[in-house]
Amino acid sequence: MSQSRPLDVALIGAGRIGQVHAKSISANPSCRLAAVADVIVDAAGKLAAQYGAAARSVDEILADASIDALLIASSTDTHSDLIERGTAAGKAVLCEKPVDLSLERALACQRKVAGKPVMIGFNRRFDPNFAALKAAVEAGEVGKPELLSITSFDPAPPPVAYVKVSGGLFRDMMIHDFDMACWLMGGAPAKVAAAGSSLVDPEIGAAGDVDTAAVTLTWADGRLAVIKNSRRAGYGYDQRVELLGSKGLLSARNVLENTVEKITADGASSAKPVYFFLERYMRAYEAEWSAFIDAVRAGSDFPVTLRDGVAALACAEAATRSAGSGETVALTPEMLGS
Amino acid sequence: MSQSRPLDVALIGAGRIGQVHAKSISANPSCRLAAVADVIVDAAGKLAAQYGAAARSVDEILADASIDALLIASSTDTHSDLIERGTAAGKAVLCEKPVDLSLERALACQRKVAGKPVMIGFNRRFDPNFAALKAAVEAGEVGKPELLSITSFDPAPPPVAYVKVSGGLFRDMMIHDFDMACWLMGGAPAKVAAAGSSLVDPEIGAAGDVDTAAVTLTWADGRLAVIKNSRRAGYGYDQRVELLGSKGLLSARNVLENTVEKITADGASSAKPVYFFLERYMRAYEAEWSAFIDAVRAGSDFPVTLRDGVAALACAEAATRSAGSGETVALTPEMLGS
Amino acid sequence: MSQSRPLDVALIGAGRIGQVHAKSISANPSCRLAAVADVIVDAAGKLAAQYGAAARSVDEILADASIDALLIASSTDTHSDLIERGTAAGKAVLCEKPVDLSLERALACQRKVAGKPVMIGFNRRFDPNFAALKAAVEAGEVGKPELLSITSFDPAPPPVAYVKVSGGLFRDMMIHDFDMACWLMGGAPAKVAAAGSSLVDPEIGAAGDVDTAAVTLTWADGRLAVIKNSRRAGYGYDQRVELLGSKGLLSARNVLENTVEKITADGASSAKPVYFFLERYMRAYEAEWSAFIDAVRAGSDFPVTLRDGVAALACAEAATRSAGSGETVALTPEMLGS
Amino acid sequence: MSQSRPLDVALIGAGRIGQVHAKSISANPSCRLAAVADVIVDAAGKLAAQYGAAARSVDEILADASIDALLIASSTDTHSDLIERGTAAGKAVLCEKPVDLSLERALACQRKVAGKPVMIGFNRRFDPNFAALKAAVEAGEVGKPELLSITSFDPAPPPVAYVKVSGGLFRDMMIHDFDMACWLMGGAPAKVAAAGSSLVDPEIGAAGDVDTAAVTLTWADGRLAVIKNSRRAGYGYDQRVELLGSKGLLSARNVLENTVEKITADGASSAKPVYFFLERYMRAYEAEWSAFIDAVRAGSDFPVTLRDGVAALACAEAATRSAGSGETVALTPEMLGS
Structure with missing residues (x-):
């Protein structure tokens, strides 16, 4: 993944916590908010417009090779699927907690994406x-x-x-x-x-x-x-x-x-x-996002892993x-x- | 029980916590330390001398009608017996915690002295x-x-x-x-x-x-x-x-x-x-002792009961x-x- | 002064405190940093480039009718002159403390610009x-x-x-x-x-x-x-x-x-x-700048006046x-x- | 001065601060309150009775060679005189602050009692x-x-x-x-x-x-x-x-x-x-009094001197x-x- 240009980020979920993350993404000079998706299309449009990003569907985002990273802030029941689809599409993923309400589903996700770049958003550590x-x-x-x-x-x-x-x-x-x-x-x-x-x-x-x-x-x-x-x-x-x-x-x-x-x-x-x-x-959300972006750019381990989310x-x-x-x-x- | 003269108190137990209580007893103008007992006779003698009290045996103390109140600060295994013997001898009793190491023994003691004036020394309340x-x-x-x-x-x-x-x-x-x-x-x-x-x-x-x-x-x-x-x-x-x-x-x-x-x-x-x-x-020990003495003199309920000790x-x-x-x-x- | 578009601001002084103010100006959605001046031309150029502003001379800034407001963060000996010239050019002025090292000069400035929109940067109030x-x-x-x-x-x-x-x-x-x-x-x-x-x-x-x-x-x-x-x-x-x-x-x-x-x-x-x-x-610098911009846009009194600076x-x-x-x-x- | 028996102390002044000192004196095992004097004879009598001391006149106290030390807690205008008379009578003196309202009088007192055992009661040091x-x-x-x-x-x-x-x-x-x-x-x-x-x-x-x-x-x-x-x-x-x-x-x-x-x-x-x-x-008053008594018994310097009172x-x-x-x-x- 290129380390010399800002990373293009897509935000999935334009609700309250998605808006918090949009602020952190836009404040970080090492990335830019390229796209926003939400099941409520108007919400995605409004948030995207605020930060000069495009409102797009999840399918479009996953199909777009120029998107480097996903921030998953949609409803909990979508987390596991999006982690799996996002990593399959070659994107680095930061997903909000919890991984899933079902431990079984989270474990299945963990097995499926083993070795892929996934960080879980336990903001308090930051x-x-x-x-x-x-x-x-x-x-x-x-x-x-x-x-x-x-x-x-x-x-x-x-x-x-x-x-x-x-x-x-x-x-x-x-x-x-x-x-x-x-x-x-x-x-x-x-x-x-x-x-x-x-x-x-x-x-x-x-x-x-x-x-x-x-x-x-x-x-x-x-x-x-x-x-x-x-x-x-x-x-x-x-x-x-x-x-x-x-x-x-x-x-x-x-x-x-x-x-x-x-x-x-x-x-x-x-x-x-x-x-x-x-x-x-x-400040913790900003630091969490910086830690994610820095690790993606450096190719280093994430400070919070999917395994942590499962534990x-x-x-x-x-x-x-x-x-x-x-x-x-x-x-x-x-x-x-x- | 007379309310017009200082109460005569016997202290049973001249160890570390007994010495603490001796200080509280002597600092309280509504009572005086009349006697000290301990299985180590020298310890009783030394503490008694320090406060102008007499070193006596438990039997002597219980038999002495002029002793109004007992402060039991001897080893835990003696507590239940002394509570029972002290109240039977007509004395008001303040006993250190715990009532007993055996819940059964403590419950038996509680049944036996029901209605008698017994306070348990949970000092932290004070x-x-x-x-x-x-x-x-x-x-x-x-x-x-x-x-x-x-x-x-x-x-x-x-x-x-x-x-x-x-x-x-x-x-x-x-x-x-x-x-x-x-x-x-x-x-x-x-x-x-x-x-x-x-x-x-x-x-x-x-x-x-x-x-x-x-x-x-x-x-x-x-x-x-x-x-x-x-x-x-x-x-x-x-x-x-x-x-x-x-x-x-x-x-x-x-x-x-x-x-x-x-x-x-x-x-x-x-x-x-x-x-x-x-x-x-x-300060808590002093206040605890004052509360005991005040209740004995007033004939009012104790702020900490044997039931509390059992609970x-x-x-x-x-x-x-x-x-x-x-x-x-x-x-x-x-x-x-x- | 127009209240419907962001105010164009020129920053005079690109040193340490000027850099602090540049951050506050750019973070405020009601204004934009249009120009930066400094006696060290390279410093002005570098700071201007960082925020997408133009590096210009003080004379150019004062002559440009599109500049709504000045933030004076240059050396103290220039404050009084710049306050006088800036207000004469029709600009709202926020000037760093102190007004001048000479009380006489500050008093002369106060007389000269009486009634003009000048705020002094006592940041601690914010x-x-x-x-x-x-x-x-x-x-x-x-x-x-x-x-x-x-x-x-x-x-x-x-x-x-x-x-x-x-x-x-x-x-x-x-x-x-x-x-x-x-x-x-x-x-x-x-x-x-x-x-x-x-x-x-x-x-x-x-x-x-x-x-x-x-x-x-x-x-x-x-x-x-x-x-x-x-x-x-x-x-x-x-x-x-x-x-x-x-x-x-x-x-x-x-x-x-x-x-x-x-x-x-x-x-x-x-x-x-x-x-x-x-x-x-x-945070105080940001709030100070917001208070200045809000007052300029509302045409209301400044919370800190030149009179306060003189006092x-x-x-x-x-x-x-x-x-x-x-x-x-x-x-x-x-x-x-x- | 004997170090083997408790010192006999006379308290001059039975008002509010005198009562505080009486408590400290009686709590200290190295001395006993022997006499109390006050211009209000009833006040002296009442305080003396409370501590088993005698109510006496200042003259009687000064004439009594068995009195080792004076605690002067009478009105300020008597301090200098009593310091001079007390030390002349061979007594160690602890005098409440201030030495006098008149600096001249305090200085005269300082000259007169130079070398004599006088401590001034600046309690806060303790x-x-x-x-x-x-x-x-x-x-x-x-x-x-x-x-x-x-x-x-x-x-x-x-x-x-x-x-x-x-x-x-x-x-x-x-x-x-x-x-x-x-x-x-x-x-x-x-x-x-x-x-x-x-x-x-x-x-x-x-x-x-x-x-x-x-x-x-x-x-x-x-x-x-x-x-x-x-x-x-x-x-x-x-x-x-x-x-x-x-x-x-x-x-x-x-x-x-x-x-x-x-x-x-x-x-x-x-x-x-x-x-x-x-x-x-x-607690400071008690520590102050202990420091005085300890110094008298040890024959060592006082921690607060008349010179300190004058300063x-x-x-x-x-x-x-x-x-x-x-x-x-x-x-x-x-x-x-x-």
């Missing part, structure tokens, strides 16, 4: 705060990791209609935290134990999902991680990580709206965490089963595709 | 920070509690000889956190799921115990709590609580050695948490079983003595 | 943290302002060659803080008392300047402000504001490099403040004299051009 | 936070001190009747901060420049005093300190120190009521600083004059008694 924490872990600043804790609360629950097609909290929301845990602890856990409840919105419970959950992961060597999720923090986007190692504790606190503090007779007050993922992770999904699958049965569920080699 | 958090919960400042998180790390593991007789991490160390969870969430949970590992000291694992653990509690109405324990934080005593409610988040941070901060080219630094329980909880022990029993089997364990009415 | 603090002051959240404190430390001193032509610390560096003080307290002070020393670099002292200074401002109604400056903080860019009002205290803390914290047996550590003004104030310079003039004499210096109406 | 900051300075953790900043706000102004006899804010309140500055910077400054206003209570202004003030101190080698005082912070006792050195910044933050934090849709909130000096400095008073004298004239006032050797 947040500067989490990246700094990971660097400190790698540098051994707190010794050997022993007990990880991830807090991940959304500000407000999604519509129940979304919940019904989401695959459930563990596959839709906690999937990010499973990836963070695997990334920070260095590989997939051996066991998953989950507890979940519907406390925020009874309709979420009626739809068979949970909105509040706690999951414990155990690695083969006994190391532990705890993940807490809630669909409704009320005060904003609560995204924290804390890792106890043999020599100390590392933590990444929330990003606040500003640094102003006030003290009066009523008490001391300060700003809330930024409201949601766009405010918190815009997070296997954790989600195990957590979903554990939350139902109350039993700890082992992650088998088959579930991890290894 | 820490000013946790008390302020509890008050905010009660005032509804974050709405309905939904997801509690307790972090409780010791600075360094105890000797393995101690571990072997301790009853295990869940009964010996996490018992405090089980009580905190029951207290903050308003009653005992319905289910307990535990995971534990020996990561800190292989000898602890060889002794059949764990030194790092994560436990999830689920209440009958679906509310959740997560407790994390480690025997070795390295940097001091890490004692934090965080509660997500329907309207927001409450947290109690660590108490630091001082308020000094430094920023240089090497980074920003500040003081560590205070080192261990004496530094952190001395925490039942959680510990369930956690121990769950950590072994990998299955979630239900807390039955029988386990709670109700 | 920092989101300081803006949030100002909004809280305006909302009366801490009552009536009484005692303001501004801490403003650079990470490292500039070269002595720069110091020699800078006009001195009070005109070159503290000018920002004088503007912040006038802005937050609502107008210029009545009196200025300054103390300054050369502690960081003896060559700065040999050049007749100070590198460490403390200034007290007193308003006519007795309200007070204290400004502290150092040319060398070592740990980064220390930019804090603290305001005591009749009902409480507002403060704006530093912006840190990341949110990661670490605790080990050696202590707790966290990230440093971001290193210098580009890291700290890039800050008058404070700097008074501080320079006070630091020399040890006497408090009054700000006369003549010094403020009012 | 605050564990400030002591930790001082230790870090001494250890060179931020290099050479360059720019000190002290913030010292009371929660609420005293009655005007008190203000009228107080000697004014500089002698009564800022005297503590002058001592802190001399202590942290290593000796008295060369110059003092002060600005003060009456913003809090017009009656304070009508009484000729200020309630809000900013003072700049300059040492002979150019190092600087800024002190800010307000009689009314509203939110509690604001007591902070910040020191910029050649290698970084040290700061001591406030002590808060508790460690609880809350985040809701309305923002994040936390506890206020503790309300006033008793809450903040009780702080000289700063207050200079500040009072500077605030009146607007001119910087030099501290002469005569003013420092050296």
